Amino acid sequence: MKKLIVITCFLLGGVALSNAQQTSPVWPGCENSEDVKKCFNQKLSQHVSENYEYPQNDAGEYIRGKVTISFAIDENGEVVVNSIEGDEPKVKQAAKEMIMEIPKMQPGTLNGEADSRTFTVPFNF
DSSP states (O other): OOOHHHHHHHHHHHHHHHHHHOHHHHHHHOOOOOOOOHHHHHHHHHHHHHHHOOOOTTSBOOOEEEEEEEEEOOOTTTEEEEEEEEEEEHHHHHHHHHHHHOOBBEEEEEEEEEOOOEEEEEEEE
């Protein structure tokens, strides 16, 4: 009997989640876009290319590296960096600074209420 109740709860929970209406965060300039997610990705790519500043070592050489950044667009439409993984500390810091410059945007929603959305993106700098 307990198994039947547990299975029923999972099924009803799954149905409730599938009926939830979600929208993605809207980057400034994407408000009238037919595909907000695609526009978000394009604006993020443009932001990275325009705002990432390669750090230099003591010899003046540019430092390159790979990072994976996890960040959220919170309920207020602001960026919150959750984590940055990578081998080069200066590259990680430069990546964090660049992500923190993402403009404030319309937050994503869940069932009509503002909701935080997390993104995890790998970069090769």
